[in-house]
Amino acid sequence: MDSHNHKETPKMERNILIQKYYEEKRFVDSSIQSFNRLLENGLQEAIEENKEAEPTIIPANIEKFKIRFGRITVGKPEITEADGSKRPIYPMEARLRKISYHAPIFLEVSTYINDVQRENFVAEVGKMPIMLKSKYCHLDGLKREDLIKHGEDPSDPGGYFIVNGTERVIVHVEDLAPNSFMVEETDDNVYSGRFFASKGSYKIPHTFERKKDGLYYITFTRVKSMPIVVVLKALGIIRDEEIMKAVSTEKNYDELLVNLFEFVEIKTQEQAIDYISKYVGVGQSKEVRVERTREILDKYLLPNIGMESSARLAKSRNLAKMLKKFIDVANHNRPTDDKDHYMNKRVRMAGDLLLDLFRVNFKVLVGDILYNFQRIIKRGKLPSIRVIIRDKLLTSRLYSSMATGEWVGGRQGVSQRMSRTNYLDMVSHLQRVVSPLSSSQENFEARALHCTHLGRLCPIETPEGTNIGLRKNLSMLCSLSQASSEDAVLEKLRGAGLREP
DSSP: HHHHHHHHHHHHHHHHHHHHHEEEEETTTHHHHHHIIIHHHHIHHHHHHTEOOOOOOOTTTTSOOOEEEEEEOOOOEEEEETTEEEOOOHHHHHHHHOOOOOOEEEEEEEEEEETTEEEEEEEEEEEEOOOSSSSSSSTTTTOOOHHHHTOOOOOOOOOOOOEEEEEEEOOEEEEESSSEEEEEETTTTEEEEEEEETTEEEEEEEEEEEEESSSEEETTTEEEEHHHHHHHHHHTTTTTHHHHHHHHHOOOHHHHHHHHHHHHTSSSSHHHHHHHHHHHHHTSSSHHHHHHHHHHHHSSTTTTOSSSGGGGHHHHHHHEEEEEEEEHHHSSSSOOOOTTTGGGEEEEOOOHHHHHHHHHHHHHHHHHHHHHHHHHHHHHOOOOHHHOOOHHHHHHHHHHHHHHHHOGGGOSEEEEEOOOSSSHHHHHTTTTOOOOOOTSSOOOOHSOGGGTTTTOOOOSSOOSSSSTTEEEETTTTTTOOOOHHHHHHHHHHHHOOOOOO
């Protein structure tokens, strides 16, 4: 009898734990947090990246004209009726009337003539689709009875959008972690290093390789197969001894000596920049190509570290440490990186993917405002910016992507029509994680069950056929943590006693 009770107790406890977990949390909580974070911080970050715009054509009597964008806020979902009146709208009405469940986006705009403010106003620049049960949704925090009153299923989890009356899900996308240097073996004893530098709208791949001549090369944007030693010298580490110390202070790397001997005649930073510029700006005058190379080194080489010339030394140190790792892996002193390990992956949720969409389309809106401004200036008038903001432009572009699933960067199927065959089918769809790899190629390792999937991704639920292992589902009790900014992490580490050199 005792042994029987002993077996029953853990099962009872487990049921209570799972019940308690779902009383406090929903399985779409991570998606909702991601969307909330987008509206609270993400949109403002996108505005900060493009906070000033200067038209190229301005009236002759004005020296300087600037348009500045300030605070961005999002309202609550509303509908504008045919007679122009606005009122709040609930999801069920949007479904039945085949309209979108969206909220207005308000942006503070100011113009400056010769650094003196001319006008300052808050304009509606578009509509943002609102995720059901998120902080900005009317259903947030409603009790069971109130949900029923508004025509909602009280057990519906939310976490999806309503676009033109259709329920659409933004499917999670798994991607390689940005700003993390990974070295893998491509063929027998041929190694390749990859680093995706990500900052705001910049996402720049950097590739490391060692060629048969024994030299180490780096490739990024316009700079193809450039010797790393030359790049280090262009960033400000000139002396060979300094380069050796930057790579390692513990032991000498003899492989580096060949690289140092090869470029021993480059003795100044200017010479190194000139060397790179000959490959970047072919056929341009020396001043133009050197200036262009400096810009490339500042903007496109490791932009995650900084985009000012003051960040060059930090970039050179990071580059040297990456080179050390690359040499260590190539010499079998360190294991290669496993890109299928979930430590090296990040799952991009609705907030993250919508931010990409908003960022690109806000730039289009700014370009459109400048174009309309310059068109009116040519007629000899100075227009008010309030008149030339086309709020339909941003809305229609956001909705076009949401309705078709075609995202920026050429990805397709990011937003999908939610399957409502039954409740479990809906749960499964809201938990889906898709890999960007092509389903027509083999990619054996990516399809295999990795031990780091356990507890995070369901080891059973994946389709058969070409998509096997590429389309996965989060496990029922899995919750995803939100990304925190590097500055916040550094601040915490400094508080814990980190000393910087």
